[in-house]
Amino acid sequence: MIEEKNNVLCPFCGCLCDDGVVMVEDNKIIGTRNLCRIGHKKFETSQHGRAESPRIRKNGKLVPVTLEEAFDKAAEILANAERPLFYGWSATSVEATQVGCMLTEACRGSIDCTAAICHAPSLEAVQDQGAPLSTLGEVMNRADLIIYWGCNPMHAHPRHMSRYSVYPRGFFRRRGRKSRTIMVIDPRQTNTAKLADLHIQVSPASDHMLVHTFREIINSYDVTHETVSGIPADAIRETVEAIGQHQWAILFFGMGLTQQMGKDMNIDVAITLMHELNKYIGTKTTLMPMRGHFNVAGANITICAETGHPFAVDFSRGYPRYLPGETSAMDLLYRGEIDAMLNIGANPGTSFSNRALSHMAKIPLINIEPHNQQLLQLSDVVFSPAMVGIECEGTAYRMDNVPIKLRKVVEPSENCLPDVVILSEILKRVNELKGKGSWSECWGVQEGNGEVV
């Protein structure tokens, strides 16, 4: 019998769409409704190609072993390491990240999340300047100007425009799309740009200059150049005038702004521009990073709550230190300081550089990953966990930093434990090996279900 599960959250991108319908028959996912192509594929393929049990590399091959043996081996690797790295955390629950922070402290290692290679400059800029933020609900009800800068939601967050920003009818925007103006700033003619009312085709890597020119005009300075970033100065003046004619604007920005030349300085000036628009023009303006993984915002928030810093936290001295560019995953791997690594909820196999991967090949690597991914070839211990939001529950933070409880849709197979249980078991053994006495006494964690109290 086909069972329809309503209001299922989609654990793929930062949109965390909460209106999905998943069709389940005999504990198998057979179809979805209301989810985009990417979200549908995540549900459809979640039960395919899964390993039945954990695996350990013996004589160059990954061999299936019992859970106990895998936990012992993982704990042995981490307890014997001088400077282990705990990386990922973006595609798992915040509960697992919480235990991950405890594990990092117990091992005196470093913890970093995938933000280090995407929105870390945004976080640094927010630390510099503060940020005028809003929720997606406010965007839906209030925004009449939506600016997408250096991002392409039609490809990366397909339901972003229809679910939250452009098309829904809001309380003050009763006519939906007709009540709003879309502005896209991107060097390419993207599919998002095709839907825009105004597409500013800025020259590549010159966004910083364009933001400053906006600021010059707002602060009543003369723009002395005829063109800036490939855009005529008159067109920029008209754009600022157009922005000023709106009541409530939101700037969504992506990798095009954060991973450009200038990095966090681009976001710094963008935030200053938002402040100046609020102060001098009267257009109420906020901004929001387009977070990629479904819980990358949650990873930053949890690591920040546990350690005081959002990413790249190092415990090698026994207390948390935050030095981006020195204690972030890539830099530690480049310098060859890492002697063991645990990867969870990320795929560095496709996103890390060859130089970082070549060091990862030399060190013992524990991989908590449900599917076969590129990093499997380098892994020494592999756990196949239950997928958060499909096979187990958990909490995740949407791109606007709103926590949402993910739901369980199907039962996991016998040896697929939730991430939080796997990490708790490893932490328990690490503490025993390091002679820290009872694990629950040390950390205030209830034994059995791995729940943090």
Add this chain to the structure above:
Amino acid sequence: MEKLYNLVTREERCVGCSNCVVVCPVNAYNDPAVASGKGPEQLDKVIMCVENGVVKILNMELCNGCGTCVMECPFDAIGLEV
């Protein structure tokens, strides 16, 4: 009376963004969930919905042929054929 137009979908081009579903004035009028950006809750009252990641026409007889959905699809995955 038989309609002079037909709403066609090209599933291989569709990414399931739901732009067409939400922007459609008939869908929004008939189903308040769609008006606020959500997926349809009353499937017999909407023209189309996203199923298995791609758009699917459910009730062609409700379509008035305004073409709003066609204008808001950058992938050319939905169209009106005369």
